[in-house]
Amino acid sequence: MGTVFSFDVRGSVTPAVTRALGDAVAWLHHVDSVFSTYRSDSQISRLGRGETTLPMCDPEVAQVLELCEHAAQVSGGWFTTAIGGRLDPSAMVKGWAVERASQLLYDAGAHHHTVNGGGDIQCRGEAAPGRPWQIGIVHPLHRDDLATVVVGRDMAVATSGTAERGCHIVDPGTGGPATALASITLVGRHLTEVDALATAAFAMGDAARAWLRSVEGVEAFAVTADDSAWWTPGFTIHRAGPQP
Template identity: 60%
Template sequence: MSDIEWGLRHVEHAMGTVFSFDIRDTPTTAIADALGRAVGWLHHVDEVFSTYRHDSIISRLARGEIGRDDCSSEVSEVLDLCERVGRATDGWFSHTPDGTLDPSGLVKGWAIERAARILHAAGARNTCVNGGGDLQLNGEAAPGSPWRIGIAHPSHPGELCAVVTGRDLAIATSGTAERGPHILDPHTGAPADGPASVTVVGRSLTLTDAYATAAFAMGPAARTWLESLGDYEGFAVQPDGRTWQTQGATATVNLCRIIPVDDPLGRR
């Protein structure tokens, strides 16, 4: 773990990705200490839940070396959440998509949300915690100004496909642009034939991140499903460049506004 310097911003490598902390409050000793604890928390999550670490708790559990009762309460919490999301998505989210235990589709969002809570408890009210493009946003970017988050276009590196604006929200994007076809269809175990990318916006990153994974796996059914939830919005880019967004995302709502960016090839 790297040293934390006094300030409102910090970047940390953990869990196989890059995390950034952007705190827009006046710095205090309590906030600086909380930032250190939040970074430590991310590394702890990696030690417990990484499927790439042979000695992690989740890897040992997957191999049957230990049982669920031998694990900490946080492991039970994550697995319970995975089962809850599996039921809510009619099985389109699974922590055993190919028969192997892998709660990664929920863990990162859960870890980021918990890190944001650590900061909030220390008095940081206006924060952005970003882990590989999945964000938990609290408060505002500046007094009277909402956060504005650009969503990377999956087919045109360096360009945006949409901008999300709002306060107190979570944003998660699933797709194949960076990691290839890594999301599996839980019903078949084969790579999901989803859109180029799908972005989901909600309040809690734990569920928002997991729902983004499920929405990608659902493919064409994702839009109707997201609209049925009520408290979530979605925006997707299809492989041919066309886009869709949920009905509430086309105008300012209590949660957010999703503003599409014109397709660079003129397709809608």
């Protein structure tokens, strides 16, 4: 998927967990082969060009496109799969794939772990007995600094912004890049949801601040293009240290 994935498993690593790690890696490679927009022979590329039909694709393709449609409805159209005139569900795929990889580990007995896909992270359990996970969020405008540190148990953390790939998120209203925010980090329970909604929120810009108050179970921290910050009221329970 053009990024780095990592696994952090706490506690004893049993043979079942070792097998699950192998299965999770295989799953991520499978997802890449099906959904990569950089591969001309992937199912999503062929579907976008009209060379195949949805019933001829793996069932996961229909599932992901249904999730994309739901995200588009929830966000009032700010989440979109029509990028530059081509089918591109990438903003949904990574979080969905990471969450499923995490479930493979959990089902094998690894109840305390993280799966990190390019900085979007599904956390299960806790880092150590009585100690929550702590996820540092790189400041998009000052790359040697952290913008904030997110703490919690059984949570998902997703960041959309310009730090890694520049201005790559499209404002569906204008067709140009979204530029009002430098980054926005969402915290919730499921990475499938928060990763997609983070993309929509970044496209919205400052309007996301009011919208996210209506999204149940999701909190946000944003850095604006002029280097100020805002956050939803419930984010304070996830933030380590003093308020910015």
